Every structure is written in C-alpha cells, then in structure tokens.
Amino acid sequence: MANTPQSKKRARQIERRTDVNKARRSRIRTYLRKVEEAIASGDAAAAKTALQNAQPELMRGVTKGVVHKNTASRKVSRLAARVNALTTA
Template sequence: MANSPSSKKRARQQEKRRQHNASQRSMVRTYIKKATAKIASGNYEEAQAAFQAAVPAVDSMVNKGILPKNRAARIKSRLNARVKALKA
C-alpha cells in the first residue's frame, strides 16, 4: 500500500485513469457489438452504417493508447469483410 503522500497521489491518479480507460474500452466494444448485430441481421445498409460509426471510435482508441494499432486494424478488417460479404 502507498505510504508517502506522492505515492498515495499516484495511486489515486492511476485508479482514476483505470476507470476512464475501462469506460472508453467498454464504449468501443459496444460499437463493435452493434456493428456485429447489424451484420448478423443481414441488412447491408444498416450494417454499413454501423460499421462506419464503429471505425472512428476504434481509431480514436488507438490514438488514446487504449487499443493497440494492429488489434484495431484487425477489428476493422474483419468487420469490413463481413459487411462486404452481405452485399455479395
């Protein structure tokens, strides 16, 4: 446990950041789940719209350091492939 005032402050800051990052991660997962649900429904237009909404959210998490760059690219690539498969 933190003893010095500076280490106590650091612990408070880390907890605050952890909660904020968890919230951001949850938000982007929700966007991904919405896109996945629209893809599963089979409606191309709705799936495309949900995918277009998810992409900026995923990119934003990369810029904030919450998601790794390659993971975000993989998520977007897989969603896009599934959306395009609906059209075919």
Template structure:
C-alpha cells in the same frame, strides 16, 4: 500500500484513469457489437451505418492506448470483410 506521497498520488491518478478507460472501452465494444448484430441479421445498410460509427471509435481507442493499434486495425479489417460478404 503506498508509502511516499508521490506513490499515493500516483495511486489516485491510476484510479481516475481506470474509470475513464473502462468507460471508453465499453463504449468502443458497444459500437463493435452494433456492427456484429447488423451483420448477423444480414442487414448491409445498417451494418455500413454502424461501421461508420465503429471505425472512428476503434481508432480513437487505439490512439488513447486503450487497445493496441494493430488490434484496432484487425477489427476494422475483419468487420469490413464481413460487410463486403453481405453484398454477395
């Protein structure tokens, strides 16, 4: 348990940030799931529309250190590649 007042405050801050980060992470995962579902259905138009929401959400999460920037770039790249394969 925290002994100093500054350590107690840090604990409170971490708890507040954890709630916010969990919310942002689940929102980001939801956008990725929407793209993956559209790809699974084979609906290219829906996948492109979902990707338009997904890419900014991933980059925003990377910017706010919820995920690593390379992870965000990798996810965008792989989803874009899968959508491109639907066109063929």
C-alpha cells in the same frame, strides 16, 4: 500499499484513469456489438453504417492508449470483410 506522497498520488491518478479507460473500452465494445448485430440480421446498409460509426471510435481508442493499433486495425479489417461479403452476397 502506497507509502510515499508521490506513490499515493499516482495510485489516485491510476484509479481515475482506470475509470476513464473502462468507459472508453465499454463504448468501443458497444459500437462493435452494433456492427455484429447488423451483420447477424443480414441488413447490409445498417451493417455498413454501423461499421462507419465504429471505425473512428476504435481508432480514438488507439490514440487514447486503450487499444493497440494492430488490434484495432485487425478488428476493422475483419468487420469490413464481413460487411463486404454481406453486400456482395
């Protein structure tokens, strides 16, 4: 447990940050789930739109430090490939 005033303050700050980051991560997952659902339904137009909405949200997570840059790039790349496969098929 934190003893010094500074460590108590840091514990409070971490608690607040954790809540914010949890909300951001949840928001990103929601956008990704919408893309997955659109791909599963086979609706190419909806999948493309969902991907266009999810991409900036993922990258915002990168700038905020919630998601690693390579992780976000990998997710976008794989989703884009699946959406493109849906459009060409």
